[in-house]
Amino acid sequence: MKPQYIYNLDAPKKPVNVTANTDLVRIAKDAGINLSQTFEDAVLDKVRSKLEEQWLLENQKAIEAYNERIEKNGVFGARKRRF
Numbered sequence: 331m332k333p334q335y336i337y338n339l340d341a342p343k344k345p346v347n348v349t350a351n352t353d354l355v356r357i358a359k360d361a362g363i364n365l366s367q368t369f370e371d372a373v374l375d376k377v378r379s380k381l382e383e384q385w386l387l388e389n390q391k392a393i394e395a396y397n398e399r400i401e402k403n404g405v406f407g408a409r410k411r412r413f
Contacts, residue, residue, distance in 0.1 A: 336374075336377065336378065336381065337374075337377075343366075346369075348369065
């Protein structure tokens, strides 16, 4: 199964101006850290968090309704479980 991504991995790169602490940048470069990749990873983490938060808000009523139904009626097949 092909993994799903929230953005096009083949999209061209775009230069971005970022302001950062010069000492931190120096230490990161001395440590061999790829700042461009680190930036992309950090932005992706933030985007995923925001999208998850947005999804939870949009689906809050459905989640609450589901949880209420499970609390009231139990899980399908629970009586057949052997554990």
